[in-house]
Amino acid sequence: MNLKQLSQLLGLSQTTVSRALNGYPEVNAETRERVLDAVRRTGYRPNRAAQRLATGRAGSIGLVMPTAHGYPSDVHFGEFLAGLGDEAVRHDFHFVINPSHPDDEEATCKRLVASGNIDALFIAYMREKDPRVALLKSLSVPFIVHGRSIGIPTDYPYLDIDNTAAFHDATKLLIQLGHRRIALLNGPAHFAFAIRRKRGMAAALAESGLTLDETCVQHSPMTDEHGFSGMKRFLDLPEWPTAILCSSTVLALGAVRALNQAGLKIGSDVSLIAHDDVLPMLKPENFSVPLTTTRSSLRSAGSRIAKRLISRILKLEILPEQELWRAELIVRASTGPAPHRAGRANERSAG
Amino acid sequence: MNLKQLSQLLGLSQTTVSRALNGYPEVNAETRERVLDAVRRTGYRPNRAAQRLATGRAGSIGLVMPTAHGYPSDVHFGEFLAGLGDEAVRHDFHFVINPSHPDDEEATCKRLVASGNIDALFIAYMREKDPRVALLKSLSVPFIVHGRSIGIPTDYPYLDIDNTAAFHDATKLLIQLGHRRIALLNGPAHFAFAIRRKRGMAAALAESGLTLDETCVQHSPMTDEHGFSGMKRFLDLPEWPTAILCSSTVLALGAVRALNQAGLKIGSDVSLIAHDDVLPMLKPENFSVPLTTTRSSLRSAGSRIAKRLISRILKLEILPEQELWRAELIVRASTGPAPHRAGRANERSAG
DNA sequence: CATTCTTCTCAAAGCGCTTTGGAAGGAAGA
DNA sequence: TCTTCCTTCCAAAGCGCTTTGAGAAGAATG
Secondary structure (H helix, E strand, O other): OOHHHHHHHHOOOHHHHHHHHOOOOOOOHHHHHHHHHHHHHHOOOOOHHHHHHHHOOOOEEEEEEEOOOOOOOOHHHHHHHHHHHHHHHHHOOEEEEEEEOHHHHHHHHHHHHHOOOOOEEEEOOOEEOOHHHHHHHHHOOOEEEEOOOEOOOOOOOEEEEOHHHHHHHHHHHHHHOOOOOEEEEEOOOOEHHHHHHHHHHHHHHHHOOOOOOHHHEEEOOOOHHHHHHHHHHHHOOOEOOOEEEEOOHHHHHHHHHHHHHOOOOEOOOEEEEEEEOOOOOOOHHHOOOOOEEEEOOHHHHHHHHHHHHHHHHHOOOOOOOEEEEOOEEEOOOOOOOOOOOOOEOHHHHHO | OOHHHHHHHHOOOHHHHHHHHOOOOOOOHHHHHHHHHHHHHHOOOOOHHHHHHHHOOOOEEEEEEEOOOOOOOOHHHHHHHHHHHHHHHHHOOEEEEEEEOHHHHHHHHHHHHHOOOOOEEEEOOOEEOOHHHHHHHHHOOOEEEEOOOEOOOOOOOEEEEOHHHHHHHHHHHHHHOOOOOEEEEEOOOOEHHHHHHHHHHHHHHHHOOOOOOHHHEEEOOOOHHHHHHHHHHHHOOOEOOOEEEEOOHHHHHHHHHHHHHOOOOEOOOEEEEEEEOOOOOOOHHHOOOOOEEEEOOHHHHHHHHHHHHHHHHHOOOOOOOEEEEOOEEEOOOOOOOOOOOOOEOHHHHHO
């Protein structure tokens, strides 16, 4: 069923039917009702490709998904996508997902825009001096960045959480509890969020005259496995940390396991704070020792980005171009006063 | 840059350029090279909407993503999508993802097909007597089902793992180890895979004259939290199970925690087998007690489905229409002989 | 030399939609 | 009655591509 057939069925012209469908005023209310009724009966749906060709719009948001054989998928991607979907479904928007080799994202962005079948683009996994920002600006396509780059002017539309502040606050809490030697299980070093988190932590330490020991920092994909091995490495240091910051609850999972295995009690022997993206699969409050976290829902971020993008495309309302969300610091049982014989590993590693 | 401009630039007709680009034989090798070169220089990309309108094809696979506010996102979805992407990226295919309320998937399928901007459709999360199969057959759009429905003829293209056999085998192993009372932490009861897994388990028990106790079965979303609460419930039973089957390593995560909390040793006090979708985030071999699993890579499944779909669309090669993959049973440390004083909880719950 | 093939290229139609620029018909004002 | 103005509808152009049916030029054949 296409427009032509539908209009013949109704004995109207294509113009009138199209107008009735798209809410133009110059069509009789009764006629419109008749058209709408026919649509319901026949199940007619406008062809999106034709619609796009004619208008340049068709209700789609583009995103590139980094993927390659052997390259681990990211739990956070799915959760974020769900957030985007929550909002998109309301406006009958869909996503055009272009898979891309992680090293080829820039070119894929370009192709995706040039293909002409997206109304707006969303990009994430920002890196330092990310070239995609300048690219998209030059392409003059509406876009929003999830996160922020580093080392380039921040005059682009973004939604980010204040990673620096989050990890600053978390570190400060640990310092107040008496911890002096704090480790960091971070995401991959090339991501801007990881850089900011580390900076936030370093800043808080510096304020108390402490420095961040690089041997107490690990950059890795945020999996259980890396959390485990990273934590183990920390525990093998001559002087092990009494507190750990984790960039994800998934990392914390492995870290907790390593801690348990070493016979250390979380919240007393060792304190731990994780960043919580609010993954439904893994809740910090349900850890055997509930985790103190810096919380910010990834899903809400997705939802908000979709909302901003759609508002922009449909010209619904003017929403702020730049948003920096504050993560909530939620204290649970995994943080406690630094142990008195803090940081001297000998007694443990000997045992 | 569009075809017209490109052809003017080259001093050729649009037809010739189009033919050169699409590999038609009737164009001079030299001319073709000249065209290809111009494409590289200008970065020309055909407009997908126009291409689709003209040909009916544009290299896109449709999928509907169940999502709603408050409805948890599924870790497995992301991993599967990554698999699809691995293959799709090679043929310059993309995905059109239509978010949908979980109860509205059927209508969304219909809309997605009617919208005319997909070449093929992929559906998953199959339920009993799933109406989408008949729908897609009637719509005469190429499609593949991930999983299989139950209670309708299986004359449609699918890729599934043999869930029945997997859980049958796992159960049999436990029985051979002397376990008599076995519990199941399963996925949601309306999903076909969950039904089959339960059946496989029940069948194996029946073969040894045992029956599956419904109080030892939990159907729930596959999150850590549900694994934990489910396991706890099992341990509160007057006679608790000595072995547990989990439909996901994520469920196992919670189950293990509950077991640890109860002071039970996995592999001796209690045995545990989980189904492993090979999530990079969570490896069964890295659990504190490495998990015995039935393994089948979700990502490979995604990749294979993309391959079949694309082969079909591009008419590359004839691939089998129906595939049933066998999951591998991998024995690790989480399974061991049933304890002698099997299943009597009193001694524990008193402690 | 005329004729038939090849080989290469082109003009134009058509995919299904939106949108511009009227036109027809009736109501209202002169 | 004639003009003007709405209201309601329509014909046709155009979005950027592919593809059909043909034409021009050159090579091969009679």
